[in-house]
Amino acid sequence: MTLASLSPQAALPSPTTAVWQLGPLPVRAYALCIIVGIVVACVVTEYRLRRRGVAPGAVLDIAVWAVPTGIIGARIYHVITSPEKYFGTGGDPMKAFAIWEGGLGIWGAVAGGALGAWIAARQLGIPFSMVADALAPGLPLAQAIGRVGNWFNNELFGGRTTLPWGLEIHRMDPDNPGHALRDDTGQPILEPGLFHPTFAYEALWNIGVAVLVYLVDRKLRLGRGRAFALYVMGYTAGRFWIELMRTDEANTILGVRLNVWTAALVFLGALIYFLRVRGPREYLIPLGATAPQAAPAESDVSQVDLSEREAGSRRAAPEGYRVVDEGQFRAYQETGAVPADEPEAGDGGDPTGSAGPTGAASGGEPTRDDRAGATGSGTADRES
Structure with missing residues (x-):
């Protein structure tokens, strides 16, 4: 009898493979999900920027900066907050560069991506707050898509459950990353019992946050970065309770996972910003x-x-x-x-x-030739 036979038949399955070989090139589900998420975020941001008067194609100039700095920031945050695997006893410092094996922190991704977007916005002559507000609904959609990669990796699940949507988790092969460990008969080995699919909870929550930001922004005509602050509040509120459900290893402070503290502090910062900052949409x-x-x-x-x-x-x-x-x-x-x-x-x-x-906020001519890398200005009807 294998461990797989201990799990109920009615359950959400998990993939046994998270990487495929295309000739000599490994194609990883986690990376594909991140790429698709980036594309979705760019499409949404481009649409919203153009409806505010930004020239078509500006989002590509922003993405050239924001995507690499976001990935770097995400990896730095992960390594700093989980250093044991890389610098602890038996750790391998070179593994810190192995992004394809997973390990990206959303907090670092947002911070790094914001730095890159700020640089690009200055080059294009676009207010950074406008870029942030335009990104606000697209970013949680990208995060939701990225969580599908965790499903392929059989990771970021919660504690055991008997709920109908309990998730089967495969025991992954450490000697063959991206593939489930198999028994003597060649069958993939399952962890006993079912688990909360916390990555799915977060994905659904993120979709809800995207809808919330879109509807509130449409009604209140948010500006000055307040739409982005609303996204941050919505995301961190969900991340707080979802993080409490997770059972994977993580560093703790006073017995509470580090990301729980981070979510609470970031939520408070975004709330203060949302309440204090005022001004019309730009x-x-x-x-x-x-x-x-x-x-x-x-x-x-x-x-x-x-x-x-x-x-x-x-x-x-x-x-x-x-x-x-x-x-x-x-x-x-x-x-x-x-x-x-x-x-x-x-x-x-x-x-x-x-x-x-x-320097053109009051109608003055620009002090240097800042171009948006595209032709013309966006001409759109009222945002819907």
Whole structure:
């Protein structure tokens, strides 16, 4: 009798393989899930940035910085908070670079990715808070997809359960990473009993957070990074109780897992930011480019200047951006006319903020040629 026979028949299965060989190249499910998650986050962020006036394709310039720094930050956090495997007795320091074997901390990923996004935002002349708000619904979706990789790896599960959705967990082969250990008959060996699929709980929670951020942002027109703060609060609230269910090895403080403390502290920081920061949602008008002219509503095709439209589709990338409010942005979309400069508010600053290195928050010309790496400005209807 094998350990597999001790598990009930009605259970959620787990994969026995998390890596496949494509010739000499190993294809890892964990890496594929991360890549798909990044793509989803980029698509959502691109859509939301364009509806705020950012030139098409800017998200690619941001991702070039944010993705590598996010991965590096995630790995650094994991190694620092779980050093025994790498620097303890019998540890292998070179394993710290083996990202493909798993071990990425979300807290480090967000911190590292934020640093990369900040660098890119400065280069593009886009307010960093706008980038964060645009990313807010897409990031939890990416995290939800990434958790599927934990299912393939048979990891990040909770304690034993008799619930109908209890999860079977395979005993993985340490000498053949990514594959389940097998008995003498060639059958994969299961850990006895069923376990809480905490990675699935987190994935579902993250999808809920994405929906929450989208709906609240749509209703309240959040700006100044408050949509991102809402995401952080939603994610950490779920991570707090999910982390308490996990049974995998982790460092603790006062008998409580380190990530529980981290989730609580980050939640409080995001809550303080959300309550203290105020300001309207920011929109951008490109400098050095004009909005495309729409054809008259009652005209037929023969009255449309196709050569002018074709030239408009190839217009140059903006030299920079000017931050405006929603009313000014909608007026610009309808007329193509850049709104007149407004005097600064009595409190000593433009309530719409700054456009970063271009210095164009109050309508001034940029001090250097900051381009978004794409053509034209986003022209979109009201966000939905």
